[in-house]
Amino acid sequence: MIFDGRSYVFQPGQTVMIGRLSDNSIIVDDPTVSRRHAQLTWGPVGWVYENLGQARAFQHGQQVNQVLVRQPTELSLASPQGPVMRFQPVAAAEPPAPRPGGPAAAPMPGAPGYPPPGHPASTTGGLAMAVEILVPIRSWLKNPGWHNGLRLLVIAYALLPLIFLALLSNSRSLAAPGFAYSIYIAPLWAIAFWLLMRPGRLHTQEIVIAVAIVIWVTIWLNVVTININDQLVNGVRRGNFLAALGVGYNEEISKALPVLLAALILLRFRHAKLNVRMWMFLGTIAGLTFGIIEEMFYTEMAIAQVANANAVAQADTGVLDFAFRVFVDGFEHAVWAGVSAFFIGIGVNYPRRRWQLIIFGVSIAAILHALNDWSLSTFNSYWPGIAVQAISLLLFLGYTMSATSIEREVQRTALFRGDSMIMEIPSQWTDTGSSP
Numbered sequence: 001m002i003f004d005g006r007s008y009v010f011q012p013g014q015t016v017m018i019g020r021l022s023d024n025s026i027i028v029d030d031p032t033v034s035r036r037h038a039q040l041t042w043g044p045v046g047w048v049y050e051n052l053g054q055a056r057a058f059q060h061g062q063q064v065n066q067v068l069v070r071q072p073t074e075l076s077l078a079s080p081q082g083p084v085m086r087f088q089p090v091a092a093a094e095p096p097a098p099r100p101g102g103p104a105a106a107p108m109p110g111a112p113g114y115p116p117p118g119h120p121a122s123t124t125g126g127l128a129m130a131v132e133i134l135v136p137i138r139s140w141l142k143n144p145g146w147h148n149g150l151r152l153l154v155i156a157y158a159l160l161p162l163i164f165l166a167l168l169s170n171s172r173s174l175a176a177p178g179f180a181y182s183i184y185i186a187p188l189w190a191i192a193f194w195l196l197m198r199p200g201r202l203h204t205q206e207i208v209i210a211v212a213i214v215i216w217v218t219i220w221l222n223v224v225t226i227n228i229n230d231q232l233v234n235g236v237r238r239g240n241f242l243a244a245l246g247v248g249y250n251e252e253i254s255k256a257l258p259v260l261l262a263a264l265i266l267l268r269f270r271h272a273k274l275n276v277r278m279w280m281f282l283g284t285i286a287g288l289t290f291g292i293i294e295e296m297f298y299t300e301m302a303i304a305q306v307a308n309a310n311a312v313a314q315a316d317t318g319v320l321d322f323a324f325r326v327f328v329d330g331f332e333h334a335v336w337a338g339v340s341a342f343f344i345g346i347g348v349n350y351p352r353r354r355w356q357l358i359i360f361g362v363s364i365a366a367i368l369h370a371l372n373d374w375s376l377s378t379f380n381s382y383w384p385g386i387a388v389q390a391i392s393l394l395l396f397l398g399y400t401m402s403a404t405s406i407e408r409e410v411q412r413t414a415l416f417r418g419d420s421m422i423m424e425i426p427s428q429w430t431d432t433g434s435s436p
Helices: 121-134 137-142 144-148 150-168 175-197 204-237 241-270 276-307 312-349 351-378 383-412
Strands: 015-019 038-043 046-051 057-059 062-064 066-069 073-077 084-087
Touching: 066 073, 150 175, 175 276, 175 312, 175 383, 204 241, 204 276, 204 351, 241 276, 241 312, 241 351, 276 312, 276 383, 312 351, 312 383, 351 383
Parallel strands: none
Antiparallel strands: 015 038, 038 046, 046 066, 057 062, 057 073, 073 084
């Protein structure tokens, strides 16, 4: 094998690792190549090149994932213009010629005509070889592609519903299924939010903040938020908009408060700022946490409605409500919390109008939240609530798309510059995020 002017020789049975890491058999110092890009393994039919993970390779300009190297082969890694590797398999030694009058030499293993006709292994050995080629379990188990953990997560994630069934089938708590499946769905929404916002790389600092937000929201909701809502819920059911507005502010403050405290603590004690997109993402984590806990109560009621239904329509409504709470409730809370957190990030980073910006952002989320709850109790239709959710999504997605440009305009506008009268920020402090 030849790469970068150097020749490499490997023996059958070796596993040859290719990539940027220093412990690879062949080190490719190119940023477009993955750390563990590919492997070359010896099998029953010879050398086999195989990409690992999401890595790519190209042969004659066409993308390939696996190549049987039986003849001189050139592959480009990562892109058609990427680093080129040349594979030159060594031809197998020819069998010795038979002596005149002597017995013919038997074909070598792997050669055409092996096993010899009539040999006991002709059928059973061929079948075993075919199975090993088509279902190479031993090769899979040795594959370093397992090291990135993603494939193991896919296995665990696919098995979780069956595990829930085994663990919760004898549960006497109707809230348990809702909580379990809410936890199951929440990571998917978190990944979607991450892809929408592109807030930057998560470091230990951001992970600690996210964990603290989850703990805060969990405790605050069960100690403070629920008790305040208990005083307002009857008014909401009667269609009182002020009561719905009280619930909106109560719940949105519950989600926004830990984000704001984390931002102010980080600014005061570590002299650091995160970019607005990161605060927005952390706000969605607060919203997902709130939704998961809230869903425990609503899914319990939905399951009870199904169990006690006297008609198919009632059962259908209960099933649909359960699905809505599990799949969408946490998402709704995350959308509103993300809008609040966007303004918290702007307010903390550009402090002259800090508190006005934060109040404005929380109020947008609280009013949308209130309109959603009020419409459900006032109108005999889901469509007004759908309209409120559409407006909420429009705002949320708009901020994910224009966060950088809005932040840039705020930075350039004198209206938002300068120190806050409540919390002065020394001018020598600098951002640690990706803010422009």
